[in-house]
Amino acid sequence: MADTKVQILPKDTLHFPDADRGFLEPHLPEKGRKVGKSKFPFTTLTFATSLDSQLALSPGAPTALSGPQSKAMTHYLRSRHDSILIGVGTAVADDPSLNCRLEGVGGYGGKGTDGQPRPIIVDPNARWDFTEHSKLLKLCRDGKGKAPYIITGLLEPPADKKAILDKYGGKFITLAIHKSDIGEHRLDWGEVLQTLVKEDLASVMIEGGGAVINSLLHPKYSSMIDSVIVTIAPAWLGQGGVVVSPQRRLSDEGKPIAAARLDSVKWHPFGDDVVLCGKVKL
């Protein structure tokens, strides 16, 4: 006899057909991966761009770029990672949700917050000015997402923000600030990723924004990336948007060379878009 129990799913629940999952599998952390195998999490860099390598028309601008299939794919990818990481610029500009709306995860047919990734915000100076009205915390209240961990360089993050995070089960995590070669003060990606493992997060999907992606494609960090999944939409946004293009590299002879290349490349046409999967060539 068929199960007669009818479950009401939220209207914005997404479906990602099994038939589309296969091509992604070799590029994802194995199911049930636990921390302990490596001091780094399985790290996937994933984003969607236009043909002119732009994430958006401007920071925070709603930019209809990739199709509905690609959107559902993003949520499937989220369901396959323990955490999603973004930079503070994106948090400030987008008021992001960072949850997973795939049918079957917690809040969308599943139990509790099962399958919901932990949002991670990299925010060296704790400048993300969130409140309980921020989308991310609203989703926590509704049982549709987990509270964020905010990775900062501040020894004493703002008390009011800390109180909000405490209430929902999130927290600030303080790491050392380093002076880079070019004099910037910033967190070190290696330490950020190792911190996730200490928090029992065995995998992370890094979604943006431009500054985060460009920095991770630098040879100093690209060895920490296990998998790259880029969706490309057949449109040019035009000059002036948020561009993915890492810092130029120089050869030993001082000549410019490609900043980063992928190998083990697979292209998968997907609706009007294409999905590119690969690994950064070291």
Next chain:
Amino acid sequence: MADTKVQILPKDTLHFPDADRGFLEPHLPEKGRKVGKSKFPFTTLTFATSLDSQLALSPGAPTALSGPQSKAMTHYLRSRHDSILIGVGTAVADDPSLNCRLEGVGGYGGKGTDGQPRPIIVDPNARWDFTEHSKLLKLCRDGKGKAPYIITGLLEPPADKKAILDKYGGKFITLAIHKSDIGEHRLDWGEVLQTLVKEDLASVMIEGGGAVINSLLHPKYSSMIDSVIVTIAPAWLGQGGVVVSPQRRLSDEGKPIAAARLDSVKWHPFGDDVVLCGKVKL
């Protein structure tokens, strides 16, 4: 009995398998197309970029971007068009060959210059400083290409250059110079394309460089493009190269919108690269 005549082909002759030709066919001018059907030629915009939409590390820099299959494809596309057009910037920076090295065309196993496209250089001020040592003219001497037509705004192009072109069967073609909305003096793409038809060239493949491509993707001109074929290589060149990204568009309400979109889109994985075929959405 098998034909025992052995033909020696130049060492740099390229082969493009029949099996790879099919997917391109709907995006190409029909074989044997004649002028007369339209006042415009069949116009294909085609180029190869990195993931960060760059044609080259810098103008004229040899940039190993797309794979050998994509190179052979480019020469097949050249064999399917009556002419190849580039801007003067590319002519100056690259000392280009602009011929077709596909097996079977003139100079590569074929008769005379059969199947060789006519090189068209758009050079408003006739600043391309070519000599008989320029690659393009050397190829003419060797029977491996046709002499260029140079489209200029000068009523009296330099006599020494004109003498060289005359000798090889090329020429200058003078068109009117127009003052654009933003005060630049330039040729009009509509007039350039119509001139090709007057020269009995029923199709043109526009290959670059960045300024030419960005200008043709502007809505003012994109209706003149019949087909767009872009090869994308899985590498980021890094900030500072020659970028394809057209001018930003604004909506009727003054908000930025995508500069250009393609429809009738096909993505074709091709070696490590992908080939995108489509039409500009009007």
